[in-house]
Amino acid sequence: MPYQWKVAPEDLFVERYRQMVNSGLPTEDVDMVRSAVTEMWPDRPGGWVYEWSRLAAGYAERGRHRLAALAYGWAKFPALADDAKHMALQRQLEQYTLAAPGFEVAFERRLVTAFCGEGVKTLPVHLLTPRGWSGDTPVLLASGGVDTWKMDFHQLFEAVALRTGMGVLAFDIPGTGECVGPMDSEDGADIVRALAAEARALGNGRVLHLGISMGGHFSACSGLAGDVDAAIVIGGPVEAAFAPGRTFAHGMDGIVGNALGFGHEPSPAELAKSWPSFGLRPLLDLDANVPMLVINGADDVHVPQHDTLVFAGRSDTEVHLLPDTGHCAVSKMPHVLQLMFDWIDRHQLPTVRS
Known part of the structure; x- marks a missing residue:
């Protein structure tokens, strides 16, 4: 509960x-x-x-x-x-x-089945596509984090679909929104793989993954593991954020505790027991990622700078730690979007609309 x-x-x-x-x-x-x-x-x-x-x-x-x-x-x-x-x-x-009906993009609500461990989840997702979209571009998987979910990010996802010409398949990460919990790193990876298969069938076979905040943990995972063709990580926790003794600001401990499935306010020790499986060090050590774009604000109170800078120097990886802004560089979101669109253009991922 x-x-x-x-x-x-x-x-x-x-x-x-x-x-x-x-x-x-x-x-x-x-x-x-x-x-x-x-x-x-x-x-x-x-x-x-x-x-x-x-x-x-x-x-x-x-x-x-x-x-x-x-x-x-x-x-x-x-x-x-x-x-x-x-x-x-x-x-x-x-x-x-x-x-x-008033959106600038076409909207379709779909159900996707994902096999997670020994269980099965049926996940409601939203497909946003430019009007007249024929499925001849990649599809972008997109999610927010533990407290801001697929409908909350509609304006951003709509802008991405219109600017790039891609279809956007928006979903909630485990433990949030319409994705029943608890939040689990392995379940999240399974869900992304199921969504990637769905997206490959919808578009031209290529799949990108955009994750924001805790969603960035899962896009970092999919990019490092090669479960998608390219990955964008905005404010994603990957390693240092899950270190023992980490504390949370602005009520985030309660938000995270609910997503993890606790039925009571967990102690720091109880929260600490949940984190080891989220650390992505085994994947970081492989040096076998798809093209990745990693962005965050230098003043993030939730995610240490290490979790952005750890990607610096990796092959096919572009890293931006933006000064004078916080978690997900939200106060500089127009700049973040421009960095993202420029990166997509340079990698010639979709056919970009003028």
């Missing part, structure tokens, strides 16, 4: 405010919610989920479904720790689906 933990809502606004307004929500509406929220978990006036859901419902009543989906996305943030958060996720999906 998921659990709630002590986290100050204002701390989340401080950390995520730029992300909230850059996602497309009007600044004045974000400020209104920020001024109204006084507590994190109770579903009542002043509560995080209540105030964000009230904003979303107002958008929905006026037929502004894309904004409603964004607001419900923040209502369920940062983890599905109770029924109100699960309801917000369901309402986000409803509003996202209603908004789909």
